[in-house]
Amino acid sequence: MxxxxxxxxxxxxxxxxxxxxxxxxHAKAGETPILQGIDLEIRAGEVHAVMGPNGSGKSTLSxxxxxxxxxEITSGEILFRGKNLVDMAPEIRARExxxxxxxxxxxxxxxxxxxxxxxxxxxxxxxxxxxxxxGFDFLTILREKMKLVEMPExxxxxxxxxxxxxxxxxxxxxLQMLLLEPCFCILDETDSxxxxxxxxxxxxxxxxMRAGERAMLMITHYQRLLxxxxxxxxxxxxxxxxxxxxxxxxxLELEARGYGWLENASGASA
Amino acid sequence: MQESKAATxxxxxxxxxxxxxxxxxxxxxxEDRADPGLTEDVVRLISSKKNEPGWLLExxxxxxxxxxxxxxxxxxxxxxxxxxxxxxxxDEIVYYSAPKQQKKIESLDExxxxxxxTYDKLGISLLEQKRLNGIAVDAVFDSxxxxxxxxxxxxxxxxxxxxxxxxxxxxxELIRKYLGSVVPYTDNFYACLNAxxxxxxxxxxxxxxxxxxxxxxxxFRINAAGTGQFERTLLVADEGAYVSYLEGCTAPQRDENQLxxxxxxxxxxxxxxxxxxxxxxxYPGNAEGVGGIYNFVTKRGACRGFRSxxxxxxxxxGSAITWKYxxxxxIGDESVGEFYSVAMTxxxxxxxxxxxxxxxxxxxxxxxxxxxxxxxxxxQSYRGLVRIAPKAKGARNYSxxxxxxxxxxxxxxxxxxxxxxxxxxxxxxxxxxxxxSDDQLFFCRQRGMSEExxxxxxxxxxxxxxxxxxxxxxxxxxxxxxxxxLEGAVG
Numbered sequence: 091m092x093x094x095x096x097x098x099x100x101x102x103x104x105x106x107x108x109x110x111x112x113x114x115x116h117a118k119a120g121e122t123p124i125l126q127g128i129d130l131e132i133r134a135g136e137v138h139a140v141m142g143p144n145g146s147g148k149s150t151l152s153x154x155x156x157x158x159x160x161x162e163i164t165s166g167e168i169l170f171r172g173k174n175l176v177d178m179a180p181e182i183r184a185r186e187x188x189x190x191x192x193x194x195x196x197x198x199x200x201x202x203x204x205x206x207x208x209x210x211x212x213x214x215x216x217x218x219x220x221x222x223x224x225g226f227d228f229l230t231i232l233r234e235k236m237k238l239v240e241m242p243e244x245x246x247x248x249x250x251x252x253x254x255x256x257x258x259x260x261x262x263x264x265l266q267m268l269l270l271e272p273c274f275c276i277l278d279e280t281d282s283x284x285x286x287x288x289x290x291x292x293x294x295x296x297x298x299m300r301a302g303e304r305a306m307l308m309i310t311h312y313q314r315l316l317x318x319x320x321x322x323x324x325x326x327x328x329x330x331x332x333x334x335x336x337x338x339x340x341x342l343e344l345e346a347r348g349y350g351w352l353e354n355a356s357g358a359s360a
Numbered sequence: 361m362q363e364s365k366a367a368t369x370x371x372x373x374x375x376x377x378x379x380x381x382x383x384x385x386x387x388x389x390x391e392d393r394a395d396p397g398l399t400e401d402v403v404r405l406i407s408s409k410k411n412e413p414g415w416l417l418e419x420x421x422x423x424x425x426x427x428x429x430x431x432x433x434x435x436x437x438x439x440x441x442x443x444x445x446x447x448x449x450x451d452e453i454v455y456y457s458a459p460k461q462q463k464k465i466e467s468l469d470e471x472x473x474x475x476x477x478t479y480d481k482l483g484i485s486l487l488e489q490k491r492l493n494g495i496a497v498d499a500v501f502d503s504x505x506x507x508x509x510x511x512x513x514x515x516x517x518x519x520x521x522x523x524x525x526x527x528x529x530x531x532x533e534l535i536r537k538y539l540g541s542v543v544p545y546t547d548n549f550y551a552c553l554n555a556x557x558x559x560x561x562x563x564x565x566x567x568x569x570x571x572x573x574x575x576x577x578x579x580f581r582i583n584a585a586g587t588g589q590f591e592r593t594l595l596v597a598d599e600g601a602y603v604s605y606l607e608g609c610t611a612p613q614r615d616e617n618q619l620x621x622x623x624x625x626x627x628x629x630x631x632x633x634x635x636x637x638x639x640x641x642x643y644p645g646n647a648e649g650v651g652g653i654y655n656f657v658t659k660r661g662a663c664r665g666f667r668s669x670x671x672x673x674x675x676x677x678g679s680a681i682t683w684k685y686x687x688x689x690x691i692g693d694e695s696v697g698e699f700y701s702v703a704m705t706x707x708x709x710x711x712x713x714x715x716x717x718x719x720x721x722x723x724x725x726x727x728x729x730x731x732x733x734x735x736x737x738x739x740q741s742y743r744g745l746v747r748i749a750p751k752a753k754g755a756r757n758y759s760x761x762x763x764x765x766x767x768x769x770x771x772x773x774x775x776x777x778x779x780x781x782x783x784x785x786x787x788x789x790x791x792x793x794x795x796x797s798d799d800q801l802f803f804c805r806q807r808g809m810s811e812e813x814x815x816x817x818x819x820x821x822x823x824x825x826x827x828x829x830x831x832x833x834x835x836x837x838x839x840x841x842x843x844x845x846l847e848g849a850v851g
Contacts, residue, residue, distance in 0.1 A: 181809060198821065213810075249821070
């Protein structure tokens with residue numbers, strides 16, 4: 091497949107359009123080879139879950155997709171809506187519609203949450219050729235989205251994630267996703283460290299975003315998030331490769347039998 | 361040549377980091393200058409050029425003799441600051457330089473067009489300023505006041521705003537009364553030097569009960585090469601008066617270091633308030649540390665009156681070396697002193713800056729908010745003294761000193777000194793040091809911001825508490841200045 095031009099793509103994807111196409115991807119984190127040949131295709135409207143034991147390459151996969159420094163692609167390709175993703179700076183990928191909900195959201199002291207969010211929203215808008223939102227317009231949208239993740243108003247004037255609980259940080263990530271309206275959302279262990287109530291709120295936020303023009307890649311250890319956000323496809327990652335793909339039942343089976351079951355099976359077949 | 365690893369790893373950032381100093385041009389203008397070196401003749405020359413009265417010459421000479429004594433003693437330059445530089449050759453400095461003007465000008469129309477265009481280039485149009493917004497400007501070029509705007513309008517309310525030289529002739533009683541009353545010539549080495557050779561500066565007097573209707577400002581411009589710059593500013597707010605004063609500074613780009621040793625004295629009487637804001641953008645030298653201004657300045661305000669208030673706000677981004685401690689003497693009962701500072705050092709810049717809050721009166725209160733940002737190979741120190749005198753019953757101080765580091769080649773240091781001699785005093789000190797991390801930057805980029813915008817946002821967030829103290833038009837300038845000075849400093 092040839093690489094198309096890299097002009098800004100402001101069109102909304104159609105349901106069924108291939109958003110992400112990963113072919114034989116090998117990547118290193120620092121000097122350590124982690125991904126050993128990933129093939130994955132994700133279409134608009136789909137929700138994929140990637141599961142796997144610690145060290146299987148789940149976080150490396152999400153970091154490579156968003157272009158985090160420190161990772162190197164040694165072979166293979168990633169196309170996003172037909173464009174070569176590897177050549178794009180992280181902020182361009184973000185503006186083109188790729189969003190990562192971080193596993194460990196960072197704190198930025200001194201920078202108010204609402205100011206940060208407006209700056210981010212306006213960076214996206216100007217990339218898409220839209221007018222920047224002023225304070226009032228932004229606040230109207232912000233309030234509406236905050237309700238969806240049951241976020242109290244005072245969290246907006248506080249510094250980004252500073253002094254937030256684990257659950258508040260994750261809700262803040264989902265709020266950013268709701269505001270930025272990306273077409274491809276990666277959720278990196280968004281369920282980790284959440285109590286039952288926070289999990290329900292976060293899942294609710296994610297479900298709000300489920301749409302025909304959007305795809306999601308959820309990285310998780312556990313079935314419990316998948317009870318709320320039911321995936322269309324489930325992939326099991328082990329040793330930097332996808333060793334099994336299936337539907338939602340695969341996740342249930344994994345929960346019952348553990349990763350060892352598949353790892354042994356794949357070891358035998360490899 | 362030593363290149364920082366961080367900068368070479370990121371060419372985009374390096375490009376921005378190496379952005380030219382915007383105000384580095386030189387104005388070609390005929391100067392009237394003294395021979396290099398400091399002698400009694402030079403002091404007499406300065407005084408006679410300005411046609412000064414005998415008492416002022418006497419004051420200068422006392423300071424001059426004191427200065428020679430200190431110089432002869434050998435260990436006279438302050439060495440306690442955490443800055444390093446070769447010894448200054450005081451005999452090679454030119455102590456008087458002024459743009460040559462044929463006669464005293466009556467209006468701005470008579471001002472040398474070269475001077476007008478210089479201020480235009482700096483974004484301080486003296487003519488436009490006069491018509492547009494409510495800021496009165498005293499333009500000081502090579503230590504000589506070349507123009508003061510809005511004088512007549514201010515006079516209607518009894519406000520005096522003019523060059524220091526002019527004030528010596530027009531209002532000798534005020535100058536005699538207040539000159540050296542807050543910073544005596546014996547105070548320190550550089551203040552002493554200034555008292556001997558100061559050339560000009562600004563003077564303002566706000567009479568009883570008058571709220572100055574516009575911002576007063578002095579725009580300092582160093583132009584001449586090989587000269588030292590010694591201005592003197594004196595502001596007096598009489599009972600119940602209020603004034604907000606702004607100070608801006610730029611200088612041409614030169615390979616030599618130039619000494620700038622100014623003195624600022626503020627006096628606030630009963631219930632008077634002075635707000636003094638500085639955006640200091642002297643030429644900082646190049647990335648390898650060649651050239652730049654040595655900014656060795658003494659600024660002090662005396663809250664003499666009951667419930668008087670003096671507030672210093674400074675944004676220090678320029679100079680090769682900054683040595684500066686705007687301070688408050690809280691003499692009047694219930695008087696208030698404030699110090700808000702953002703100091704930014706990049707490349708090889710050094711800054712040792714802070715404040716002194718001297719609580720003398722009862723129930724005096726002081727606040728210190730200091731934000732230091734250090735990048736490249738820069739070294740920066742906060743140095744602050746809070747002294748509670750025995751009679752300062754109920755005195756209160758709150759200090760907060762935050763440092764932000766960029767990269768791993770720079771340094772930030774905090775030296776808080778506290779001397780409390782009254783047990784009813786309350787003193788609080790908080791300090792933090794943080795770093796812009798790669799994770800923070802990546803987080804911002806993942807949300808669609810460019811790296812520059814992310815840095816600018818984080819830094820402005822870090823400085824917010826100080827920047828909001830600046831008058832509006834200055835705040836915008838300061839934010840832009842910080843962005844330009846800082847970007848590219850991270851790795």
